Amino acid sequence: MMRILVxxxxxxxxxxxxxxxxxxxxxxxxxxDGVTALEMFKENQYDLVILDLMLPGMDGLSVCRKIxxxxxxxxxxxxxxxxxxxxxxxxxxxxDDYITKPFDILELKARIRVILRRVGYEKIRDETLRAGxxxxxxxxxxxxxxxxxxxxxxKEFDLLVMLMKNQGRVFSRENLLNSVxxxxxxxxxxxxxxxxxRLREKxxxxxxxxxxxxTKWGVGYYFKAQKN
Numbered sequence: 001m002m003r004i005l006v007x008x009x010x011x012x013x014x015x016x017x018x019x020x021x022x023x024x025x026x027x028x029x030x031x032x033d034g035v036t037a038l039e040m041f042k043e044n045q046y047d048l049v050i051l052d053l054m055l056p057g058m059d060g061l062s063v064c065r066k067i068x069x070x071x072x073x074x075x076x077x078x079x080x081x082x083x084x085x086x087x088x089x090x091x092x093x094x095x096d097d098y099i100t101k102p103f104d105i106l107e108l109k110a111r112i113r114v115i116l117r118r119v120g121y122e123k124i125r126d127e128t129l130r131a132g133x134x135x136x137x138x139x140x141x142x143x144x145x146x147x148x149x150x151x152x153x154x155k156e157f158d159l160l161v162m163l164m165k166n167q168g169r170v171f172s173r174e175n176l177l178n179s180v181x182x183x184x185x186x187x188x189x190x191x192x193x194x195x196x197x198r199l200r201e202k203x204x205x206x207x208x209x210x211x212x213x214x215t216k217w218g219v220g221y222y223f224k225a226q227k228n
Contacts (some may be wrong), residue, residue: 002116003027003045006079007037007063008052017050019063019179020105021112023161025138034058038066046073048112049093053079061093068094074115076108092218104145123140131212131226143203150202155180157187159195163213168225196221 004026006017012031021028026224028046031037034055041049049067053060062077077095091098097111129136135144141157143150152160163171171179173192181191200207214224 002047002052003029004048004112005029005031005037005046006050007031007055007060008036008050009033009056010052014199015199017105017108019158020109023138023158024109026143032056034060034063038063041067041069041071041073048116049073049075050108050112051075051077053077054062063088066091076111076115078103093111129161131164131223134164134212136164146201152202156195156199156202158201159192163221163223167223170219170222172220173219175220182222192221 002025004021006014006019006021006028007030008014009032011030011032014032018028018030029040029046031040035057037049037055038058038212040182051060051064055063059078059080064077067073067075074096075094076099076103078096078099080101096115099108100112129138133146135147136142136157137144138161141154142158143152143157143163159176162176173189176192179188196213197207200210200213204212212224214222216222
């Protein structure tokens with residue numbers, strides 16, 4: 001499985017990137033400053049680094065240059081700056097690509113795939129999750145019931161993937177709201193209940209007596225662990 005290091009001092013941004021990339025089948029670690037990022041890189045084997053330009057302690061350019069002293073792992077630079085000179089400096093320090101904030105997560109995913117293909121990695125694949133009559137193609141964001149496509153909204157899909165990847169683990173409404181909708185989501189926590197109900201209506205054979213998405217009363221929701 002591909003392993004990616006995301007480095008940015010904006011913790012919410014790191015959490016958001018981590019969640020989205022893990023839903024696509026990547027393993028993702030996060031760091032919030034340059035020194036920690038460099039230490040993590042030396043201690044672990046990464047396939048790609050997503051690196052912010054402006055970091056506390058050691059800036060992104062310095063981190064990139066030090067990585068290049070002993071590794072050719074692909075590096076995508078993130079920055080709030082858009083001047084061409086900044087991009088040129090990033091490339092001179094060894095960056096493989098450059099993306100300006102704010103950016104669309106789909107654009108970032110596309111750039112990751114392009115870079116990994118370009119450098120010859122063959123590990124990218126269409127990861128599939130299966131449980132009973134439910135199957136999910138992560139990269140295609142497609143859900144099937146007995147091989148028949150099911151139409152889910154983006155949040156329904158993200159919620160289902162999170163539950164299926166953690167079968168048997170009970171998540172509180174707060175956990176699900178923070179992980180799927182984000183820490184800055186201004187909506188009511190009951191939106192989780194609404195989405196769980198809709199998922200049951202679309203996926204369960206009998207949504208009044210669900211066999212997959214279950215409730216732990218007083219705690220939250222979980223996906224029933226399936227026997228192999």
